[in-house]
Amino acid sequence: MCGIIGYVGTEAAVPLLLAGLQRLEYRGYDSAGIAVLENGKMAVFRRAGKVEELAREIGRETIDACVGIGHTRWATHGAPTEENAHPHLDCNGKIAVVHNGIIENFRALKERLAAAGHVFRSQTDTETLAHLIEEHNRGDILAAVRLAVSEAEGAYALAVLSEDDPERIIVARKGSPLVLGKGKTGSFVCSDIPAILGNASDVLFLAEGEVAEVRSTGFRVFSRDGEEREPKIRPVTIDPFSIQKGGYKHFMAKEIHEQPRAVGETIRERIHPDGVGFPELGFLGDQSTEAGFARVYLVACGTAYHAAMTAEYQWETLLGLPVQAVIASEFRHRDIPVDPRTLVIAVSQSGETIDTLVATRRAKAGGAKVVALVNTVNSALERESDAAVYTRAGIEVGVAATKTFTAQLAALSLLGLCLARAWGKILPQDMAERIAPFELLPARIATVLGLEKQVVQLAEKFYTASDFLFLARGSLYPIALEGALKLKEISYIHAEGYPAGEMKHGPIALIDERMPVVVLATKRSAYNKTLSNIEEVRARNGIVIAITDHPDDEAILRLSNHIIPIPDSEEIVIPVLYTIPLQLLAYHVAVLRGTDVDQPRNLAKTVTVE
Numbered sequence: 001m002c003g004i005i006g007y008v009g010t011e012a013a014v015p016l017l018l019a020g021l022q023r024l025e026y027r028g029y030d031s032a033g034i035a036v037l038e039n040g041k042m043a044v045f046r047r048a049g050k051v052e053e054l055a056r057e058i059g060r061e062t063i064d065a066c067v068g069i070g071h072t073r074w075a076t077h078g079a080p081t082e083e084n085a086h087p088h089l090d091c092n093g094k095i096a097v098v099h100n101g102i103i104e105n106f107r108a109l110k111e112r113l114a115a116a117g118h119v120f121r122s123q124t125d126t127e128t129l130a131h132l133i134e135e136h137n138r139g140d141i142l143a144a145v146r147l148a149v150s151e152a153e154g155a156y157a158l159a160v161l162s163e164d165d166p167e168r169i170i171v172a173r174k175g176s177p178l179v180l181g182k183g184k185t186g187s188f189v190c191s192d193i194p195a196i197l198g199n200a201s202d203v204l205f206l207a208e209g210e211v212a213e214v215r216s217t218g219f220r221v222f223s224r225d226g227e228e229r230e231p232k233i234r235p236v237t238i239d240p241f242s243i244q245k246g247g248y249k250h251f252m253a254k255e256i257h258e259q260p261r262a263v264g265e266t267i268r269e270r271i272h273p274d275g276v277g278f279p280e281l282g283f284l285g286d287q288s289t290e291a292g293f294a295r296v297y298l299v300a301c302g303t304a305y306h307a308a309m310t311a312e313y314q315w316e317t318l319l320g321l322p323v324q325a326v327i328a329s330e331f332r333h334r335d336i337p338v339d340p341r342t343l344v345i346a347v348s349q350s351g352e353t354i355d356t357l358v359a360t361r362r363a364k365a366g367g368a369k370v371v372a373l374v375n376t377v378n379s380a381l382e383r384e385s386d387a388a389v390y391t392r393a394g395i396e397v398g399v400a401a402t403k404t405f406t407a408q409l410a411a412l413s414l415l416g417l418c419l420a421r422a423w424g425k426i427l428p429q430d431m432a433e434r435i436a437p438f439e440l441l442p443a444r445i446a447t448v449l450g451l452e453k454q455v456v457q458l459a460e461k462f463y464t465a466s467d468f469l470f471l472a473r474g475s476l477y478p479i480a481l482e483g484a485l486k487l488k489e490i491s492y493i494h495a496e497g498y499p500a501g502e503m504k505h506g507p508i509a510l511i512d513e514r515m516p517v518v519v520l521a522t523k524r525s526a527y528n529k530t531l532s533n534i535e536e537v538r539a540r541n542g543i544v545i546a547i548t549d550h551p552d553d554e555a556i557l558r559l560s561n562h563i564i565p566i567p568d569s570e571e572i573v574i575p576v577l578y579t580i581p582l583q584l585l586a587y588h589v590a591v592l593r594g595t596d597v598d599q600p601r602n603l604a605k606t607v608t609v610e
């Protein structure tokens with residue numbers, strides 16, 4: 001994981017580097033550091049903890065430097081201490097390296113370099129690169145980096161600064177992302193565009209295996225073999241407002257409230273008066289279930305996996321063939337049948353999650369067709385898939401996924417309808433009726449957001465609870481899992497999601513008068529059975545918080561301690577609507593507990609380690 005930044009130009013580098021690192025903290029925030037050339041000399045500042053800590057330390061010094069590199073870390077090799085924080089230096093302290101990824105053969109390289117006299121000061125794999133570059137350095141740092149990376153196995157995005165070559169930063173990538181940016185006062189390198197938004201007007205996405213030099217005036221890009229390539233520069237089109245809090249206390253709150261738009265944008269480009277369009281997937285329509293696909297897997301991690309699971313429930317009904325959601329990190333280790341009649345949908349906000357990428361490679365090796373459902377354009381997952389479908393949620397900064405999740409739910413439901421139509425499972429004349437609920441969905445999300453005050457009251461009542469249980473049936477079961485995950489992630493309260501019918505087989509033992517049980521009870525599916533589960537909770541003195549589209553029903557009114565009403569909607573869109581109060585509950589509980597909502601402990605938004 002980790003975030004990288006670099007700047008070379010005519011402005012003071014330190015504020016640009018620190019601001020960029022702060023915007024990259026979603027990639028990790030265990031420790032941070034920068035290296036700059038101050039009056040031609042390498043100066044390194046590192047701190048365990050967040051970028052804020054580093055900024056506080058540096059604040060006391062005036063640094064006159066117009067070139068530098070920086071890093072925010074999510075620890076893999078070596079504890080999150082100052083000595084393991086990047087940048088890492090060679091023996092002479094003249095070459096500084098920041099790195100995102102894992103050098104898998106670092107132990108062998110380290111042994112060799114140590115035997116040759118190199119002195120190591122950290123436990124990281126990255127420091128090996130600094131010494132390896134030193135070893136290969138014959139006066140041309142670009143050549144030295146190229147030789148060093150040719151020996152490195154694993155994944156890397158790196159930026160290298162040399163005291164002996166102060167006019168340029170050398171960068172290289174394989175497996176981890178790297179973007180070069182050009183602004184009015186100089187050039188940048190970073191892991192992701194938000195880091196340089198507002199400062200750079202044009203960008204270049206470095207391709208796999210490329211090495212580049214970044215100068216104040218522009219870039220030169222080289223292939224792995226040293227052949228110079230024409231840089232493919234494109235304008236930045238992202239609105240800088242998307243990375244500001246816009247009056248909200250936290251990005252998560254802003255992103256929760258952006259859902260009518262995020263879902264609306266995702267839907268808008270797909271639906272037309274009599275159908276659903278995914279033109280980028282034209283090739284799938286030709287494969288009828290008889291002659292073409294025999295099964296579908298949806299692979300994903302974390303919150304995206306809950307979207308995949310919801311699609312599993314919806315698609316098995318729509319498509320009439322086996323559909324299975326599989327956690328990506330499990331997919332590669334299982335002997336799941338994969339062949340050319342297998343369709344795999346890889347669901348990921350970032351398109352960078354390594355477990356999802358590895359699962360995708362395993363599926364492709366077996367002959368499957370892979371479609372990526374991603375929110376980030378130009379990601380590794382997109383490049384490795386046969387086709388990509390975008391959710392249009394916009395940049396999500398909060399580590400806990402919210403608007404990207406509901407956008408995934410909406411996109412997957414529509415994709416399911418599209419495939420069902422293409423494969424003859426839905427008649428053309430029935431499509432308009434199927435699509436109608438999606439047209440109403442953004443407004444209905446807004447209605448549910450209007451219930452925030454009621455959710456705040458619940459949060460005030462229950463924020464000191466030590467455990468929560470979330471129960472649901474059918475396609476709302478993955479939403480119960482997501483509700484529990486959100487609460488765990490940002491409030492650190494232990495929470496479990498369970499199929500309501502499964503409660504009696506274990507979790508019921510946990511229920512007493514202190515246990516809040518959130519029940520998602522829709523009249524659209526198994527309502528009476530869910531009511532029975534509520535009875536079981538009440539019989540054991542548990543506290544029932546019912547979220548329901550049947551709020552006037554006498555039974556639920558009688559049995560529940562608290563009710564949050566949801567607008568009555570067609571089954572295909574209710575997972576989106578039931579998600580909203582659960583996000584709000586997790587958010588307000590976390591705020592009341594005083595946790596770091598946007599950057600919860602130990603987590604990172606983009607997980608590029610297995």
Ligand code: G6P
Pocket residue numbers: 301302303304305347348349350351352353356399400401603604605606607
């Ligand atoms: C991390 C994040 C989660 C996210 C998961 C998958 O664990 O903290 O919020 O759901 O990765 O990320 P992806 O980018 O593949 O959706």
